[in-house]
Amino acid sequence: MSERIVLEEKFAGFSDHWNPRVVAELNGQQVRLAKIHGAFDWHSHEHEDELFFVHRGEFHMEFRDRRVLLRAGDMLVVPRGMEHRPVAESECEIMLFEPVGTVNTGAVVSERTRETLQWI
């Protein structure tokens, strides 16, 4: 703890999509990095709000009634209970801030579900 975390280096260390890595933990929350490409599963989190920050590229956060374009340097909070899915036409690098234990697909279980995350 209290070491410099270089996002550029962390992102260079993996290449698979929809597989978040943990880079920091504080106050019961984790900072996670992910590369995304394509459309994710529709899902929601019953008890967790989720923050998405775009490090590189852009993606749309889709809700059932609208979608929001997020570009590098933008962020958005998805409140607990709200169905959503990220959709990235090209590869996009994102940082997430959410409680320890948050499952990436929420209550949905799919081949993309990651219950155990790797620290990098």
Next chain:
Amino acid sequence: MSERIVLEEKFAGFSDHWNPRVVAELNGQQVRLAKIHGAFDWHSHEHEDELFFVHRGEFHMEFRDRRVLLRAGDMLVVPRGMEHRPVAESECEIMLFEPVGTVNTGAVVSERTRETLQWI
């Protein structure tokens, strides 16, 4: 909530130093933005870990026994109880993640203490 938050626009909206603004809240935590310049007060937070992310520029996080240079795109977690002070030779834009209610100067009270923060 669940609106796009554009950091570039948020930072353009204020110019004073050491006066954090709140841009988001989730899971009892806040995302705050600050412009810093010079050396802050030595302080620690008894119950809160603090994450610092550099949006633009660079600064040193000083601890009693060492200092860590953080550049744009870098982050660092200061664990609760650890004395620290940010020092920026030139103006630097940072984003903080920390629990709601965290006071910027911790247990120290100075002319820089901000108990009530403005949302932008």
